[in-house]
Amino acid sequence: MSEPFVAQDAKAPLPEIPGYRITRVIGHGGMATVYLGTQVSLGRDVAIKVMLPEALADEVSRRRFENEARTIARLEHPNIVGIHEVGRTAQGLPWYSMPHLPHGHLGQRNLTGDQRRIREVLRALLSALAYAHARGVIHRDVKAENVLFDEADRPLLADFGIALRRGYGTRVTMVGLAVGSTAYMAPEQARGQQVDFRADLYSVGVLAWEMLTGELPYKGDDALSMALAHTQNPIPRLPPALRHWQRFIDRALAKSFTRRFSDAAAMLRALDEVPQREGTGERVVANALHTLRAGSRRLPPVVWAPIVLVLAAGAGLALNVSRDTGAVDDSAAASLAGAGQTAAPGPGGASSEPAAAPVSGSAGEPRAAPVSDADRHLADAERLVRAGQLVTPAGRNAFASLQAAWEADPEHLRAPAVADRAFDAVATRARPLIVAGDDRSATALLQAARRYADTAGRSDSDALRRLRAAVAEAVETRITDAAGNVDRDAALASLAIADVIGLDAPMTTRLTRQARAIPDLAALAKRVPGGARVVRTADGVFAIANAPVSRADYAAFVAATGHTSAACRARGSVLRAVAPRTWDNPGFEQAPSDPVVCVSWHDAVDYARWRSERDGLSIVVASVAQGASAPTRGDGPAEWRSDCAAACKERIAAGRIKRDALDSRALDPRRGYEDVGFRVVHLP
Incomplete structure (x- = not known):
């Protein structure tokens, strides 16, 4: 929740909301009180946010709040906490209900040292913001306390309570103070200036710093000093171990919004470009191990192994050593092998496998000659895993060698360990392929792994479970990205890769539900009277009507609402009284299918709002950018646009205006x- 929670009088009466049973107060702040309740009809726990009387003092502000809440309720995204219902209490106070997520918020978790999880959280938040920004919604209060976690430990962005929708202005103040949490507030927001979606991206940058370092980038004794720090202090420097994040942080926390990422999608791309590095201690040991091996081939392991162990202890690493020979265990040595290379991350990581050194044996040390065909095939499999030849070329790849080893000796004791390394290598290789949409390459890897697992009875092994988890994570990332682009077909297509490896039923059901929750734009376009076409731009996805609103459509609006439309004459014109012009009498003949004219911009907005409520859709007057995608006729009228001019005292009309033949004017x-x-x- 966005408000700082403080104690509330326990004797204060609980509000009465039909259909809900209120249990207790779970939060209280300067704008609202949050209650835990039960939605009686469904028997589910919900959080109910009831605005305080002083927060929305007049009826206009209350209605605007309710309209905004309904807009936000249409944000259906896997990483956004949605709004179930909007209403008013018996005392007339606006409220809305949302899911109750008791698993804590980001501020209660310590992610320092877990850069993989930090990337996952940032990716989820940026996908959610990309989706919201494309629909004109700016959050304005992104902070750790508003990142909640569900039962699957997914991060969800909550509390769009002070969000603003484009078209209603971008500046909101209360008692002269900018709304929002100053610890995460963009400089322009702290100064009370106009903001856009780049203020949300700045807040994400603050969150990134906080997760990486465990503290905020700027500190202050109070809200004012904190706000001044954001506007005046230089961007801090990360410690050496995190310096590969500095470029990302510098752009995210730029004082000028023009120097920040252009949008959430650009910030996502930059996140993927942040190098994935291991700790410096592991690199020291890896380099030392390589040097000792290269320069001391004739020395027995009992001589050089203690040196490696001392270095490992100093770097805080744990290596397994054989009692008999003192040799470093295969898995530890393999993870450190290579001349100055960084070891490949575990399953689910994005790096490719390092190339293997031309040595025999799983750890690069000489081994006794194989004593059976199975031994020879397993030695080949280990070498091919390290070389990255998992499924190609045909007949000479890791899984072909594993299959040959199984056929020679199904009970060989070393086979399970070698197979697990191959499964982990598949997880490492397949995840970025799935995220990138290269399903063909990923399918070849997964099919080979599953075939061998079924043959050798390894389908329930820990390595297979790790592989399935990596696939599920990659597919969910694809679906999240598709949700940000409102691409339902792409999300549904990504489910096919999940079938290849055989995810369990609950996971498959959850991913399918997420994919199907994305709006079907093709179906949406069919619901538009006269038809519409779906348009994808850098600013989002929308369906724009093929034709302007007709006289017949506008007449239905007037009949249903009793709306009184504006006059079609200037206020000072004598003709306004002598020869009035209105939408149903514009001064010339029109058919019902002709575009309605003689309506003001405010009339157009009221019509769009009525259609939204009637059809259960999000319908707005087209902007200049959106209108550029609309099919036009040379003899058609100009059209109002939602863009404004002269401090929004005037609105833009685009198209050929007969009086002066301009393409657009205010x-x-x-x-x-x-x-x-x-x-x-x-809008979807």
Whole structure:
């Protein structure tokens, strides 16, 4: 929740909300009180946020709050905490209900040292923000306390309570203070200036710093000093072990929003470009191990192994040593082998496997000659895993050698360990392929792994479970990215790769539910009267109507609401009284299918709001950028656009205006014009 929680009078009466049983207060702040309750009809626990009387003092602000809450409720994304229902208490106070997530927030977790998990959290938040920003919603209060976790430990962005939708302005103040949490607040927001979605990206940058270091980038004794630090202090420097993140942080925390990432998608791409590095201690031991091997081939392991162990102890690493020979265990040595190379991460990581040194044996040490065909095949399999030849070329790859070893000796004691290394290598290789959409290459890897697992009875091994977990994570990343792009077909297509490795039923069900929750844009376009076409741009995805709103459609709105439309004359014009013009009498003949004209910009907004409520969709007046994608006719009227000019005292009309043949101009939004109609856009 966005408010800082403080104690509340325990004797204060609980609100009465039909359909809900209120249990107790779970949070209280300057704008609202949050209650734990049960939705009686469904028997589910919910959190109910009830605004305080002083927070929304007049009816206009309360209605605007409710409209915004309904807009936010349409944000259906796997990493956004949604809104179930909006209403008013018996006392007339606005409220909304949302899922109750009792598993804590990001501020209660210590992720320092776990860069893989930090990347997962950042990726989820940026995907959620990309989705919200594409729909005109700016969060304005991204902070650790608003990143909650569900039962599957997924991060979800919560509390869009002070979010703003484009078209209503971007500046909100209360008692002269900028709304938001100053510890995460962008400089322009702290100064009370206009903000856009890049303020949210700045807050994500603060979260990234906090997760990496365990503390905030700027500190202050109070909210004012904290805000001044964000606006004046230089961007801090990360410690050496985290210096590979500095470029990402510098751009995320840029004082000027023009120097930050252009959007959440760009920030996601930059996140993927941050190098994935292991700790310096592991590199020291790896280099020492390589040097000792290269320069002391004739020395027995009992001489050089203690040196490696001393270095490992100083670097805080644990290596297994054989009692009989003093040799470093295969798995430890293999993870450190290579001339100055970084070891490949575990399953689910994004790095490719390091190339193997031209040595025999699993750890690069000489071994006794194989005594059976199975031994020879397993030695080949280990070498091919290290060389990255998992499934190619045909007949000479790791899984072909594993299969040959199994056929020679199904009970060989070394086979399970070698197979597990191959499965882990597949997990490491397949995950980035799945995320990138290279299903063909990923399928070849997964099919080979599953075939061998079924043959050798290793389907329930820990390594196979790790592989399935890596695949599930990669598919979920694909679905999350598809949700950000509102690409339902891409999300559903990604489920095919999950079938290849055989995920369990609960995981498959969860991924399928996430994919199907993405709006079906093709179906959406069919619901638009007169048809629409789906458009994808850098600013988002939408369906724009093929034609302007017709007289017949507008007449249905007037009949249903009793709406009084603006006059089609200037206020000072004598003709306004002598010869009035209105939408149903514009001064010339029109058919019901012709575009409605003589309506003001405010009339167009009211029509869009009515259609939204009637159809259960998010419908707005088209912007200039959106209108550029609309099919036009040379003899059609100009059209109102949602963009404003002159401090929003005027609105833009685009298209050929008969009076001056301009392509666009700013007009008075309070009156109608006989040559200006409007067109609507449907947002998913």
